Amino acid sequence: MAHWHDFNPWADVIVYVPDLEEFASCIEGIGRLCTRLYPDGTSETFIQTIEHHIENWKLCSRNRGGKGHLDAYILPQPSRLHDIGVRYGRKPEDYFSPMGNRAKVEALLHKYGPKMVRDHECPNGHKWTAEVVLSEHTQNLSSEATQWCPKCNRRAFISSPARAKSHA
Numbered sequence: 001m002a003h004w005h006d007f008n009p010w011a012d013v014i015v016y017v018p019d020l021e022e023f024a025s026c027i028e029g030i031g032r033l034c035t036r037l038y039p040d041g042t043s044e045t046f047i048q049t050i051e052h053h054i055e056n057w058k059l060c061s062r063n064r065g066g067k068g069h070l071d072a073y074i075l076p077q078p079s080r081l082h083d084i085g086v087r088y089g090r091k092p093e094d095y096f097s098p099m100g101n102r103a104k105v106e107a108l109l110h111k112y113g114p115k116m117v118r119d120h121e122c123p124n125g126h127k128w129t130a131e132v133v134l135s136e137h138t139q140n141l142s143s144e145a146t147q148w149c150p151k152c153n154r155r156a157f158i159s160s161p162a163r164a165k166s167h168a
């Protein structure tokens with residue numbers, strides 16, 4: 001039986017996250033209050049948990065006649081505001097696309113995605129290529145660690161867009 005991945009227009013760039021709990025921990029709002037409204041006018045307020053989300057996805061899968069199989073993924077975006085989603089069925093609309101916490105999704109992509117590199121140049125014209133490394137302590141908008149020239153130790157002055165290491 002074909003897997004939905006075979007028909008995925010983003011098959012080349014999608015990054016699967018095998019660990020559902022790890023994936024769900026990146027959803028914005030985990031640990032916060034959430035109110036759900038029902039069609040009959042009642043509502044329920046609860047604290048969003050990782051388990052809530054996973055249970056809900058599995059329920060959706062079973063409602064679609066599945067066995068609770070879920071594919072969690074990241075669709076990397078050049079803007080770094082990556083889309084995240086969970087596919088629970090074979091129909092095109094059988095997926096959720098929750099809002100991800102930007103920094104957590106970035107870290108997850110870094111863990112499971114292809115290793116990325118950038119070419120750098122310092123003000124003295126030295127050139128080097130380095131793997132993209134994330135840093136929790138950086139002020140950089142990209143959340144990447146600052147690059148320093150291996151020859152003169154000056155800060156990278158020009159940096160290329162990130163590209164997959166294998167395409168070097």
Ligand SMILES: [Zn+2]
Pocket residue numbers: 122123124125126149150151152153154
């Ligand atoms: Zn240099």
